[in-house]
Amino acid sequence: MDNWTFGITMMVCGMGGTILTLWIMSLVMSLLGKLFPYKKEAE
Amino acid sequence: MEEAILNGLQGLISGFLHLEWRSLVMFLIGGTLLWLGIKKDCEPLLLVPIGFGCILVNIPLGNLMGEEGFLRTIYDMGISNELFPLLIFIGIGAMTDFGPVLSNPSTFLLGAAGQFGIFITLALALSLGFPQMEAVCIGIIGACDGPTAIYVTSQYAPQLLGAVSVAAYSYMSLVPVIQPPIMRLMTSEKERTTVMPAMTRKVSKTTKLLFPLVITVLGGLIAPMGLPLLGTIMLGNLMKESGVVARLTKASENEIANVVTLFLGISIGATMAGGAFLRPQTLIILALGFLAICLDTVCGVLFGKVLYALSHGKVNPLIGAAGISAFPMAARVAQREGQKYNKKSYLLMHAMGANAGGQVGSVIAAAVMLSVLSGMGII
Numbered sequence: 001m002d003n004w005t006f007g008i009t010m011m012v013c014g015m016g017g018t019i020l021t022l023w024i025m026s027l028v029m030s031l032l033g034k035l036f037p038y039k040k041e042a043e
Numbered sequence: 044m045e046e047a048i049l050n051g052l053q054g055l056i057s058g059f060l061h062l063e064w065r066s067l068v069m070f071l072i073g074g075t076l077l078w079l080g081i082k083k084d085c086e087p088l089l090l091v092p093i094g095f096g097c098i099l100v101n102i103p104l105g106n107l108m109g110e111e112g113f114l115r116t117i118y119d120m121g122i123s124n125e126l127f128p129l130l131i132f133i134g135i136g137a138m139t140d141f142g143p144v145l146s147n148p149s150t151f152l153l154g155a156a157g158q159f160g161i162f163i164t165l166a167l168a169l170s171l172g173f174p175q176m177e178a179v180c181i182g183i184i185g186a187c188d189g190p191t192a193i194y195v196t197s198q199y200a201p202q203l204l205g206a207v208s209v210a211a212y213s214y215m216s217l218v219p220v221i222q223p224p225i226m227r228l229m230t231s232e233k234e235r236t237t238v239m240p241a242m243t244r245k246v247s248k249t250t251k252l253l254f255p256l257v258i259t260v261l262g263g264l265i266a267p268m269g270l271p272l273l274g275t276i277m278l279g280n281l282m283k284e285s286g287v288v289a290r291l292t293k294a295s296e297n298e299i300a301n302v303v304t305l306f307l308g309i310s311i312g313a314t315m316a317g318g319a320f321l322r323p324q325t326l327i328i329l330a331l332g333f334l335a336i337c338l339d340t341v342c343g344v345l346f347g348k349v350l351y352a353l354s355h356g357k358v359n360p361l362i363g364a365a366g367i368s369a370f371p372m373a374a375r376v377a378q379r380e381g382q383k384y385n386k387k388s389y390l391l392m393h394a395m396g397a398n399a400g401g402q403v404g405s406v407i408a409a410a411v412m413l414s415v416l417s418g419m420g421i422i
Contacts, residue, residue: 001175001419001421003169003170003175006169006175006419006421007165007166007169007170007178009415009419010162010165010166010179010412010415010416011162011163011165011166013411013415013418014161014162014165014408014411014412014415015158015159015162017265017266017411017414017415018155018158018404018407018408018411019152019155021261021262021265021266021407021411022151022152022154022155022400022403022404022407023152023155024261024265025151025258025261025262025403025407026148026149026151026152027148028257028258028261029144029145029148029151029250029254030148032145032249032250032253032254032257033145033146033148033244033246033247033250036247036249036250036253037247038244038245038246038247038250039247
């Protein structure tokens with residue numbers, strides 16, 4: 001694979017993949033927060 | 044008799060006779076690393092063993108990295124098989140509190156912006172003629188995360204391990220020097236003085252317990268090549284949050300982390316043999332590594348500015364600079380800079396959220412990169 005294709009693929013898939021993964025994870029974290037809210041007594 | 048004495052004496056000076064200019068330069072470099080660690084307090088836990096390892100390996104005829112050498116034994120024990128960085132990660136997980144990021148999950152995205160430097164630097168390294176896998180390992184300096192850089196480099200470009208590790212750890216310790224001018228340059232006075240409301244949302248224990256499990260499974264499914272990195276950091280965090288294995292948690296963050304740090308440092312220093320290290324390429328790697336961390340800061344602050352605009356001025360863009368892996372140093376830098384311009388501004392907890400996001404972000408970026416490479420059939 002030539003360097004140009006490699007570089008562009010890494011930029012698009014790598015950068016895009018990182019943002020997408022962290023975005024999904026932040027959604028999951030929000031969901032966890034909603035499903036299991038903080039309750040003083042329980043803690 | 045005389046001949047035997049002369050031969051014996053010659054044995055005592057053979058080290059001096061084999062001394063090359065490269066060894067002398069490497070002594071200076073090792074000495075500089077020791078000076079940075081001891082006198083300037085820059086990452087001393089790593090720079091001291093790295094500096095000493097660098098001096099050791101460059102003493103002629105010692106053959107410490109030879110087949111039977113003790114530095115080779117340590118190197119094979121935990122660097123070539125990637126064990127040491129993973130053990131360090133268990134300790135990092137055990138030390139990290141993900142509470143701030145769990146109470147404000149949007150700050151997790153700042154941890155993504157803080158990784159852009161990796162990919163831009165990778166492209167730059169390619170354009171400078173580095174082979175593809177070497178470019179990947181140079182880019183990973185931008186993760187601002189020593190263990191991740193070592194994990195990737197020891198696997199795919201071990202010949203660059205010394206330069207990449209020294210760059211990663213040195214620049215990490217220089218975050219308080221590198222970041223502030225960029226943060227000032229990228230933000231207006233109005234943005235810098237933004238006061239963010241105190242974080243009042245508390246996180247339940249169940250959420251804190253489920254977080255490492257969910258992130259491990261999810262991250263592992265998306266980027267399986269990076270599962271060792273993600274799995275170990277989350278194992279450490281699960282142990283900490285569970286509260287039932289205090290002995291293991293303490294051992295991970297103290298004894299294990301300390302012993303491994305010593306072995307890791309000295310074996311990285313051992314890769315800095317003059318012949319391999321003293322090349323123009325090393326200087327380019329150090330320059331690219333510096334650029335990577337600057338770019339991380341630029342992209343993080345830019346993303347902070349986007350959040351500032353989207354939130355109608357409620358998010359201080361300075362916390363964007365904390366979206367890197369240098370934990371908790373980058374968060375403290377954001378807090379200090381915020382306070383400099385507005386005494387009523389307390390950014391620490393928000394910046395800690397971004398910083399914890401950066402911690403996971405750097406691991407995810409490396410994991411995604413490895414999985415993309417695997418998908419492309421390169422590794």
